[in-house]
Amino acid sequence: MFDVIVVGGGPAGATAAEDLARSGHSVALLDRAGRIKPCGGAIPPRLIADFDIPDDQLVARITTARMISPTGRKVDIPIENGFVGMVDREHFDAFLRVRAQQAGATRVTGTYRRIEREEGRVRVVYRDKETGREQVIDGRLVIGADGARSAVARDEVPGGDRIPYVIAYHEIIEAPAGMNGYDPDRCDVVYDGRISPDFYGWVFPHGSSASVGMGSMERAVDLKEATAALRAASGLTECRTIRREGAPIPLKPLDCWDNGRDVVLAGDAAGVVAPSSGEGIYYAMVGGRVAATAAAASLASGRARDLRLARQLFMREHKTVFRVLASMQNAYYRSDERRERFVSLCHDIDVQRLTFEAYMNKKLVRARPMAHLKIGLKNLAHLARLVPPAHT
Template structure:
């Protein structure tokens, strides 16, 4: 019997968020022996927005949605407000990560994955590409060592699995996010709706990203992000709550963490380790959306791991990143450019919000969000948006604006 066949697990997944839990579930459903290792009490700060396609692609029940947002309200530095209705029966689903992530982990366990609670400490490489995962148990802190044929690191931004196995994995740029979950009063006079996402593009709330108020049914997420390490996230969230009149609402919990905004150039170690989700940097620039992309990367990671187990060819692991970037790389590139230009100053943020009032922009934005792909039909609309985008960026007034300015 070979040493590889003596490994205790086919795959050990480190991290039980949406990406890791999805990978563990898919692997277990295909009959592989899987261990899912996750830390206790971990809840990621997250607005909790998910598109309808996520429910369809990953067989998620509607019961996990705490709210359905049917519009977004964009607020500019000068407090100009643009409502963006989703339209055509669409919506943005809202989940609470503590409940959503646990449901995904339980589903993986029901499919056959072995759940373990503990803290990843390191990885040791042995003969015949057998890896040993070292972790401390949650109960008594004892060190445990478990062998596996493959490792999937899904342990979030600044992934320790990635740092231990992949060169330059610690250089991914991040936004530092912070939010507070608050209880929504049954009766209130504040300008808040349980079916609308409010997004603030105001430099004093975030110099390079945005702030948000997202409905979660009986609760709401109030938060913001910035890549500036010195930016006072907690103090500014307090300021935003005072600014919006929500400072009197009861605070249930507070959370903060880095969020990566650029996919790693390499997701595997060329041997037996692969990273997915936040560990691979798959959070969309500009929007910060990560749940759908994390689950998609987790599924692609599981597929790559299964191919590796089948063929013993380590090159199969690179297939996860290749497939993800083929499907979503162009969207990430466009959103990265958008964040670089539009979030750099209040003057540009003001123009960006004004551009969001355009019906073509709204329609194509929501279609891309709902279906998770660039809309290929109606190319003339894309041309119109590109021209409008360029005009706004350069401060050139459109013909319609010129007519309004002249009183026509």
């Protein structure tokens, strides 16, 4: 019998499994294998440092972010004193799973079916990938890290079946060679209602390939058609398509991450994707780490209530950032006129510096209070239409 069964082998699940195995716990990592999540693949320096990501996992180093407005206006934001790393989820997720196994976790390949309980133990029933038959894993606790529409969350955690999400879709294409202004060191973020009426589109370099995609909550949007339009606008129509992927991305952390008994959630299953940016890898891995911490505490104490530590620890550090980003999304993503003003605001050097300092270090920067005040006033001026969109 395992101490912990982790369901889902993405960044959250693999991180939780590795942390628990390294601390001496017996861990089973159940993953269905073969699934690649659509993702731009950006990881900040803090993730690289906190989770010891080797250089060979970085397929590109981004030094500029370009914001593109509905009218085609471009704002280039340099990433000062560093870079944003890019990973390909096909290889990055596999690396994390292998690392968890090397730390001592037992890998199991199959698809989660349900949880049963018997004589003080929790049993995860899954369909074995090789035989197609149902098998069971016995354990003391379960970490559900099986994505935005988590079956574990749906079955076990209050509200787990009602998480709001964006449907994301991207195409991995061969990177062009000197074609139409494509820059292998620059990420393009496209705020245009013709691409996405309520989110954004992206062109993110991955070395020899690139991720081109978008997301939307509106079910009427044709994701493939919108991505084709984005590729055309970016001069990437003729590039060979390597693969296509789609999946939900949650928009809000769940109010409860555990069942008060023997299950705790992590990553997308808990809803920890940053609003506005849609950034998920860093927060997924942090979510896996705090879930592992909570599980270890519960195992040591025998108290089910210690599973609450996962959400408490996460929110203690990241709640304010999530709240600010949600306010930004609600304020600026509702119309092209608002998106135009948002890109206009990004001309401001204070906005650029504070935005990327916060992104790179994963905390709101408090060192320059006057800059915060100036940004707040400019933000209000744009929202109140006191300045035209073309001005900063």
